[in-house]
Amino acid sequence: MSQPPLHHQSVRALTQALRDKTISATELASHFLARARDHQSLGAFLAMDEDVTLAQARAADARLATGSARPLEGLPVAHKDIFVTRDFPATAASRMLAGYRSPFDATVVQKLADAGAVTLGKLSCDEFAMGSGNENVAVPAVGAAAPQPVRNPWDSTRVPGGSSGGSAAAVAAGLAPAATGTDTGGSIRQPAAFCGITGIKPTYGRISRHGMIAFASSLDQAGPMARSAEDCALLLSAMAGPDPDRDSTSLDVPAEDFTRDLEASIEGLRIGVPEEFFGEGIDADVRTAIDAALQEYERLGARRVPIRLPRTELAIPVYYIIAPAEASANLERFDGVKFGHRAKQYADLAEMYLNTRTEGFGEEVKRRIMVGTYVLSHGYYDAYYLKALKIRRIIADDFQKAFKECDVIAGPVAPSVAWKIGEKSADPLANYLADIFTLPASLAGLPGMSLPAGFGAGGMPVGLQLIGNYLQEARLLNVAHRFQQATDFHLQRPAGF
Template identity: 50%
Template sequence: MTTPLYKKTAREIRDAVRSGAVTATAVTEAHLARIAEVDPKVDAFTQIWTDEALAQAAAVDAKVKQGVDPGPMAGVPVGVKELICTRTGKTTCASKILENFRSPYDATIIKKLDAAGAIFLGKVNMDEFAMGSSTERSTLKTTKNPWNLKCVPGGSSGGSAAAISADECAMAIGSDTGGSIRQPAALCGCVGIKPTYGRVSRYGLVAFASSLDQIGPLTKNVEDAALSLNTLCGRDPLDATSADLPVPDFTKALTGDVKGLRVGLPKEYFTEALNAEMREKVEAAVDVFRRGGAEIVPVSLPHTDYAIATYYIICTAEASANLARFDGVRYGYRHPGAKTVEEMYVLSKSEAFGPEVRRRIMLGTYVLSSGYYDAYYLKAQKVRRLIKKDFDDAFEQCDFVMGPTSPIPSFEFGAKTENPLEMYLADIYTISVNLATLPGISIPCGLTASGLPAGLQMIGRPFGEETLLRAAHCYEQTSGITLGEPPIA
């Protein structure tokens, strides 16, 4: 085997490091060299923690040498989204308002990954405060899609997806409020899973929309997603909304077959809004499941068309409340010209929030304001229940729901920044999953004629990650679809 170390999967790296076949130091060096080689083109990484990563790797290697268990993620190089609090480096949320913020504590998932032997290579790019679907809203840099450098990587976890697809790390942490893990995974041709709300602690995730946000991994394959979830999931006393449920060994769910599974195809996901090429890929995927012995069941999610309106009321309302904390007092940017407390609030926010963040704060403030609360916010909470009920009803007939992740493949920079509503509409297939608090996974299902990845999404019952992983893994193993290497050109 002469596969370069940076091409190896997390599981391969973990096994090789644990057995002593390769050192975590060698793995880390190989990835740092890969970053130095390709990141000037891709621009996924916003911070590179060379010294800290090599120190972590040396600690893992010392454990292996002493015969001490180095952990289930030993030596796995990880990229961390800019909104996860880390004591190392900065936590900027890709925003001017936090451009110098150094978290005094680590997020729970950072502590867990560190204890599991993972190596943090640095931080990766995102849309400011995770508000966007293309990573063009970052104030830090412009991340490119490794499959076509003229095209966006998706968002908001665009840096995470691009870094995986360009082999700069073996696992990347993303967060998903309305598709921000799954959509960039689809656009960059990697695997991304949003676990059920409550599966993963949100302690140390800078809040965007608290009833929708969830942390999850982006990986090169489904097995690595399962392996990562083993470490990431679980109850955390520091997050009262984390679920008090046992965490299974997710890798045991990868049985390699889908016999007897019932795959629900919602008719609302296969309308004219779906690009013809994407439809073709998803239909080919349906055939793979049929051939594998799964039962294909037509289902209906009748409130699908109302999901975007519902989502953008709830997420902007929650965002406007969450972002009110950036007052220039305890942390974050303070305008130097502020003479009064009110000026400090107003000038600091007005100067340091970007246009998309300001727009969402304005919308959220509007829908919560006196006279409009019932008409917008309360109405959206009611429709949210109807959307959740659609899925509950569908799961009476099927074990998971399948369809495209995004109605369109990646697009060129600037193509959708002028019309915010058009950008929102591209989230049609992913946002219902957050509204209904369900787990969803995106895996590659081919390349378009222009060489851009297409993503297949599977949506499961609450805490049904094992079924999703089993189905996605079987598809990956039996579809015969491999994307090959992105040209990074």
Template identity: 75%
Template sequence: MTQPALHDMGVAQLAAALRAKEVSAVEAAQHFLARAQAQQALGAFVAIDENATLAQARAQDALLAAGNAPALAGVPIAHKDIFVTRDFPTTAASKMLAGYRSPFDATVVAKLADAGCVTLGKLNCDEFAMGGANENSAIAPVGFDAPQPVRNPWDTARVPGGSSGGSAAAVAARLAPAVTGTDTGGSIRQPASFCGITGIKPTYGRASRYGMIAFASSLDQAGPMARSAEDCALLLSHMCGPDPLRDSTSLDRPAEDFSRSLHQRLDGLRIGIPAEFFGDGLHADVRAAVDAALKEYEKLGARLVPITLPRTALAVPVYYILAPAEASSNLSRFDGVRYGHRAAQYTDLLDMYKKTRAEGFGDEVKRRIMIGTYVLSEGYYDAYYLQAQKIRRLIADDFQAAFAQCDLIAGPVAPTVAPQIGAQTDPVANYLADIYTLPASLAGLPGLSLPCGQGAAGLPVGLQLIGNYFDEARLLGAAHQFQCATDWHQRRPEGI
């Protein structure tokens, strides 16, 4: 049997080939670096350092030769440019942090390095993870002299989704077998759907946020993105675990093997179908793909259970009060005093603050800071912020009532397939497109997107699975069983 090309191997297969010495870590790294170089036009990478990558690869080859290598020794990955890294610059795709180099690695980066992963570089994203199209980056991708939107490998005239758009595009284009992403309101699941890959946001607090540049601290969560649920399970098993000394929101739950349920049959699994996820805003092509996927789950032994999540429509206004409020607070640290951009000319300290932030932040970031500052201001805090927090609790209660009737919840990830670059000009319309991903984020629940079909123009459609707290293994198992029965996750963009 002919050995597949390195870029066609998933994480599990590549790790096995490296351990069997069928390929070296250096050879694997060089292969993927060459692919990234050849496909610069996608704009997926914002930083590559061949010397740093090959140094990491040589270190893993030494461990492999000595016979004491970690589980993922030599497997190349890339990190969303929200995670700070010592060996590569970290910008959060913002002028505010252009050229910044961290003196330490984020916990997620360090954990994956301890597992043996080799970093290929940093991936483009929406500025400070604010956006759903990856059109808000202010940093020039590798091979460009000016900022560019990341392009969807399935159709380069379309967006890959956001904010983890560079991450999703890199996996879909086979520039890396797996990557990291972050999800605040859907920023792993939505780009995974648009690019035809698999991505999971774990339960809030599962993965440490230390070294992950904050957008909304009560919502941000790291997760893996890869072609299959099996590969996501391998990555997630090494990403999670308590980090009490550095992240106070990190949960006191030990790391676990999220692969343990991959081969569990689905007989009797109850999948809840929320009526609110299948309303008028869902496009017919996306609904057809999701309905076909749900029928496949019935063939696999699952039972579909009608449920209701009555406060789904409130998720958008609640999120776009709470997330900007937290962003307004978190981004106040970027003032030109300690690090990052500083205006060249100013008259006094206040003038420096104003000019630094005016120059350093992009339009979408400024918009969210202004919204957040407004809802936290005297006279509006009780009316907006506190009310939103109360409704957030009710949204979480809706999920718990639903889970009394079902084991998992299924529905679409986004109402449409990937839109054209430049087509999303109305910010409010962009926010409304997050209607299916926001509820799970507000409740802190784990959510997964897996490819389930194709919609308009042959573009990928993702199925969203939502689990109860700490139910990541069951989510990944349900996704894996679907992927064993279908080939949507194996399909690739033309020419890739």
């Protein structure tokens, strides 16, 4: 029986092939670099450096030859361009940081390198991770003369989701076996759903934020994106762990082997199904696919438990007060003084700030800075920001009440499948509403993941969202893995890839 092409093989299979020496790290890296070059029209990569990648691969081959291989030795991985890197530009897809190179690697990048991973390059994202479609890109992709949105491999006229759309598209198209992403309000889960792959946002603080270009500090969390739950578990095992010296929000929880419970039975598992996730606004095709996935879980021995998350509809206004407020503070540092873009024309310091930020930030970033500055201003801080923080606490409490009745919570990732590029560009609110089902878990700091669960309109993927209680990533990955053992949605690939 012939082996599937390298870009169709799992992380587990590729790492085993490297250890068995049936393929070298250099050959594997070359294969994926060639695929990235051949599919530049997707706009997934913002930066590549073949010399750097192949040098890392040759070093991995040397360790494999001496038997000193680490867990992910030689595995090619690509990083969302929200993580700073020494060997590649780190732009956050913004003109403000065009060409910027960091003097250090983000902890996520370093941890994966320490586990043996080889960096393929940097992946496109919405500017400063602000967007739901990966259309807010202000720097050109590799091979492109001008900035462009990332395209969904399942249908190049559609968005891949955002803000980690480059990561999702690269994995779905087989340009990388795995990628890093970040999730502030759903930016791992939603693009994973739209592109038919698996992605997990761990508990807030599980993974260090050091070296992640900040959007909303109390919400941003890194996570892996790959074909399957097993692949995500292997990556998460390398990425997670405390980082007290460099990230004060890092949890003092030891690193884990997240593959340890993948095969555990889910007989008797109580799956909470929130009625708020199945009301008006969810498309019929998405509802059908999610219901079929829940029926599959029942065949595997789980049972549905109806639950309530009564403040779900408040998640959008709460998020779009808190996140812009934090963005307003975080993006204040981009003023043209120490690094990044600086306007060429100005008469004094105030005009330099004004011109630099006007030229450097895109429209969506400006919109969120202005909203955030407004809600933090005198006279509005109590009325908006403090009230949003109180409701955020209530949303978190709603989840804890629900977890007294169930083990995991399941529902759709998004109300619809991926929309057409440009379809919602003129209506920011329509983009914001696409996050209605992912925002509550983000506000509560809970782990959540998306896994492929079928197809909807236009043959586009539909993602099932699983939400767990704090630090229950291993349970979530187990529940996802057992579903993927019984179905083949995660193995299906877009035509031509």
